[in-house]
Amino acid sequence: MPATRLDGKKIASEIRSEVAADVETFVSGGNHPPQLAAVLVGEDPASQVYVRNKERACAKAGIASRLDRMPAATTQAELLAKVAELNSDPAVSGILVQLPLPSKANGGTGIDERAVLDAIDPIKDVDAFSPVNVGLLMQGRPRFLPCTPHGIVQLLHRTGIETSGKHVVVVGRSDIVGKPMAMMLAQKDSTCGPAVANATVTIAHSRTSNLTEICRQADILIAAVGRPEMITADMIQPGAVVIDVGINRVEDKLVGDVAFDEAEAVASAITPVPGGVGPLTIAMLLHNTLMAAKMQAAGK
Ligand SMILES: NC(=O)C1=CN([C@@H]2O[C@H](COP(=O)(O)OP(=O)(O)OC[C@H]3O[C@@H](n4cnc5c(N)ncnc54)[C@H](OP(=O)(O)O)[C@@H]3O)[C@@H](O)[C@H]2O)C=CC1
Ligand SMILES: Nc1nc(=O)c2c([nH]1)NC[C@@H]1CN(c3ccc(C(=O)N[C@@H](CCC(=O)O)C(=O)O)cc3)C=[N+]21
Incomplete structure (x- = not known):
């Protein structure tokens, strides 16, 4: 049976409506x-x-x-x-x-x-890249959550995918995606967003020697590499959840880091590109911008 497509676009639109309603309340309060x-x-x-x-x-x-x-x-x-x-x-x-x-x-x-x-x-740092915000996240008491990892957490939560006790492999260790993603999923309990955490996390990167073997051990495989279709079916454990963060422009088309067609036949659930993680990143950015405005209005 082919994998369920995780509709990032739809979930992003739900989150955006929630943010829009909150913005309206904030503005009608005189802000x-x-x-x-x-x-x-x-x-x-x-x-x-x-x-x-x-x-x-x-x-x-x-x-x-x-x-x-x-x-x-x-x-x-x-x-x-x-x-x-x-x-x-x-x-x-x-x-x-x-x-x-x-x-x-x-x-x-x-x-x-x-x-x-x-x-x-740091109070305007909606990407959560500043050292203060990274430190707070690391300690499990985040102020802003970084948009792409937070979008993925929301996607997992809202589609009922459990992470607790699962083996998550994150391919990529950038400051913007890989590192914060790994840290958020490894946190104890739900300090980094909704009730998704307590995962056992492996971080893979360009020096990982047995990448295929490591990836195949993942219950949830998250690819944030920036190499078109590098994650092939043989790297995916049958039934795994595959999250594709990659946004690569190839001959004027957007393709992810996962070879979607072959991966879809092996995985239990998978995000498409476009229409997966990208729209969620934007939804969480709106969320953070409203949060920043609220904190500034409260003089924090
Ligand atoms: N959908 C979205 O919302 C977003 C999408 N993106 C996209 O996600 C992708 C990754 O972005 P970003 O994290 O910024 O990328 P970076 O280029 O900063 O990091 C890429 C990571 O992949 C690793 N890597 C490179 N080649 C290999 C390989 N052959 N095998 C294993 N690991 C490898 C690198 O390892 P090493 O550290 O050893 O160099 C590095 O850790 C890009 O396509 C980007 O456009 C980014 C942000 C948001
Ligand atoms: N400081 C900073 N923060 C970032 O978060 C950041 C950044 N710099 N630099 C670039 C990367 C890339 N990134 C994307 C987010 C959403 C889509 C997105 O909306 N994608 C749609 C594309 C739809 C389309 O237009 O075809 C989708 O995947 O469905 C793409 C790319 C954020 N990044």
């Missing part, structure tokens, strides 16, 4: 609408998709948005000045600097990504 400020340096393809969809979603949820496009040749000082401007603008609730910043090979000036993320006011 300014929350505002999300995104900064895009250069033209990373995955970021382009993200920016476009994000603006649309904000508008629908009653969240204001602004986008500051900066050329690939932007210097670190210029970008830090932009972040400082957004930090001190009281109309801005949340700040998101699109990653990756352009590499030198792509016309970039070699900006230190860490320095930029460190400069974002």
Whole structure:
């Protein structure tokens, strides 16, 4: 029997309606609408998709948005000045600097990504990338949850997929997806969102020597690599749940990190690309932007 398709788009739309209703209540209580400020340096393809969809979603949820496009040749000082401007603008609730910043090979000036993320006011850090927010998450008392892992947690929760006691293999150890995902699922009890946690987690990466063998041990396999269709059917335990985070542009089409057609025949449930994790990331970003606005309104 082919796998159930986990409809990220549908669940994202439910979450967005919940956020929209909360925004309405917040604004009718005499507050300014929350505002999300995104900064895009250069033209990373995955970021382009993200920016476009994000603006649309904000508008629908009653969240204001602004986008500051900066050329690939932007210097670190210029970008830090932009972040400082957004930090001190009281109309801005949340700040998101699109990653990756352009590499030198792509016309970039070699900006230190860490320095930029460190400069974002933690109370406006809707990506949850700043050291304070990462630390709080690590300790199981998060303020903002990072959007993509949180979206995946919501998806698992709302489709009734249990993680407690399960073996989750996360392929990829980036600060934006792999690392926080692994940490959230390994937390004791439900400190990182709804009642999904207590998993046994393995983190795999480019130096993992027996990747196929490790992946095959997963009850839940989460691929966040950025390599089109690298997870093939032989890497999936029959009946496993497969979550595909990858957004790769191949000949003008979006494809995930999982070879969907063959994986679908082996897995019990699987997220498609597009229509899986991507829309959930955006829904959780809206959630975080509202949370930021609420915290700022409460003077926290
Ligand atoms: N759907 C969504 O909402 C989002 C999607 N994405 C997409 O997810 C993908 C991953 O993004 P991100 O986490 O930022 O990527 P990064 O490039 O930052 O990290 C990729 C990770 O994959 C590992 N890796 C690379 N090659 C292999 C390999 N052959 N075998 C095993 N592991 C490997 C790397 O290992 P090492 O550490 O050793 O280098 C690294 O840890 C991208 O396609 C991105 O566009 C990202 C964010 C949100
Ligand atoms: N600071 C920062 N935070 C991020 O979270 C971040 C980032 N930088 N840089 C780029 C990656 C990528 N990313 C995506 C999120 C949603 C979709 C998305 O909406 N995907 C739809 C695409 C639908 C379509 O338009 O075809 C889907 O998968 O169905 C895509 C990509 C967030 N990222």
